[in-house]
Amino acid sequence: MRGILETVAVAFSMFSALPMPQISWEKRNMRYALCAFPLVGGVIGGLCWLWGSFVSGGVPDLLRGAVLCLLPAAVTGGIHLDGYCDTVDALASHGTPARRQEILKDPHIGAFGVIRLCGYFLLSFALWTTLAAPVGKELCLSFCLSRCLSGWAVARFPLAKHSGLAYTFATAADRKRVAWILLLAGVGLGGIVCWKSLAGGAMVLAALLVFWDYWRRSRKYFGGLSGDLAGWFLQRVELWMLAAVWIVEWGAHLL
Template sequence: MIDSLRLAFGLLTILPAGMPSHVDRIVGSRAMILAPLVGAVLGAIAAGVVALAQLVRPDADLLAAVLGVLAVAALSGGLHLDGLADFADALGSRRDRETMLRIMKQSDIGPFGVVSIVGVLLVDVAALTACLHANLGWQAILIATTASRLTLPWTCRTTIPPARPEGLGALVAATVHPRTALLTTLAVLVPALALTALTAPKTTGWLSASPAPTALTILLAVLTALATTRRAQSALGGTTGDVLGAAIELTLPVTLTALALTPL
């Protein structure tokens, strides 16, 4: 389990976690199951950044949102944003499978990749700002960051093969049973509901009054993972490391927006 935890943090963050002594598909599978825990750690750090910014400047919600989003991106090493850009460029090319896989392996970023990165970051900031206006900023970034990493057990479920025989995708693809992914989802949902129930401002009558927005957020994370892998399987024949990163980065704005817009 220690090797899986080290692998999870090593793959998903720039935080010092040490090198795993042994890596195989079993370790990779457990690392993907532990991904939401990694997301919770990143989210907690970003939540601290947001809370500190609000403490210093309570009227600067936009600044706090930008700092929170940048904290998540920086702690992730920008790896997932790169995966999103590569996946977007491949799909945008509308070429055959082999050409798309070759595009995803290239180090440069094309126009579709640039638009995708700018787009998700803008929505991240805008949605988190809206959450901050509702006095639920640090809770939102914590829940959304955790939920975005919940996509990994679903994108690595056993029904989705790797698109190529080498790389990160080959190590972790098709390693998580859907039942395990479901149990992991429940393990994320319960503390997320508890967090919002205990900390949401009572005056807003928002998340504290109903579990629906938080439950919807977790559901949307799963649906985004399913949609991403479905598109990857139809276009590429399976998943890759870039697809995993794309699922994470697509889920973050989706879940933040859900938290910002979902009424009672």
Template sequence: MTTLIKSIILSFTFLTWIPITKAINFQPSEFRLSISFYPIVGLFLGSILLLTYTLSDLIFPVQVTAAAMLAVSSFSTRFLHLDGFIDCMDGFFGGNTPERRLEILKDPHVGAFGVIGGISLLLLKYTLLISLLTLPASNYIAILLFPCISRWTMVLSIIFFKYIRTDGIGSTFQEGTSYIPLIIASTTTILICFIIANTYLILIPFIAASLWAILFNFIASKLLNGGITGDCYGAVNETSEVISIAIIYFLLTSYWATLVIL
């Protein structure tokens, strides 16, 4: 089995419910290369959400459909990113020093900040999905693309921001990382966006999510004394999803935006 195929398998294994094949021995270089394919995994997850929407919309009202999509989104990633967001809320708001924040981030228990932050995030995403699903057409663009764009921001985070811990799976993905995964992931994301949306305005959520990822990780690295953790990757993904959905919804409902087509 080639390094490329093993890296693709690893990207799906890490970001989705697909179990690790014990017969495959992954090398460190394959862990690093696997982040190149995160946007493709995002498109795969977006396709699952689109299928969920299509089937649920035949029977249930939009509120139930939005809830089903939210549940599928969380279960299909094993709550990996949501867990990271919740941990970040606890750590960033519950700790007064970098050491204490890192300690909280490693604590498996959930605190008040994590609960409130997690509920707020889910409610916001649920409301945005309802708004999106009530559009007469073209909502498939957002459904397919927001998971893709958000996974791209994870690649950005891994490449440009130091992993603060010496252990943890995050260090495996980042250690020795070159810019090749960044080039592959960014090119893939932009191509997917243009093919699906067919307008250069789709670069707006792409750029906005990227800038947000940089800002979030910059603040996180200050709070954690010079680096970020794997939880930050999850938090960036979750918040970038919200930003992407909101901006694509705005573009789909703006008359001037619908006139600008490639």
């Protein structure tokens, strides 16, 4: 039990801003840390459900949407948004894979990163604001599903370099078992989301399309996966899943 708790603590210490007991990162507690990554999504989804349910009809839609938009970043501390901005800047350079890797290492944010980050929050805010309340199971579980896909990619995708966050977690993990656990968890979550739900089916389809694009671009433009690319993927897939649910709701309203 202690080993499981330490593994969960490692995952939350790295991938969230929530207070955790300080423990040393060792092979034994990092071996399955990626498997605990979806639990961070469970906390985000749970908080979104609580806020969306208890304020339904009680606060203006703009305030409801603003909190739902900002909750994921508040829980994660913005770690994935950092990777999103770096990757956007690297892609905008149209340079070689080596040049893009250099841009990923630069701690400064570029103009394209700022522009895309503003657009990201604006679109996320608009989607959350116009979605029906309360927040459904599809979107609550989307944060877990996105992390199943992200963790699986870290375990199975080729790595671009022998350093960095993705390399640290990938090399410390029992990659084959971690991949199987996350695959089964992802399939189970996808089944629950899709069960008798057109919005859930659209959400899973969107996630798979973004995941395919992630695999293609990480190999073609960067020579493999890195921690920044993992953050870029996570932010994109969550936004596209949110958009897919909104499209279904909007289509049903038109009909």
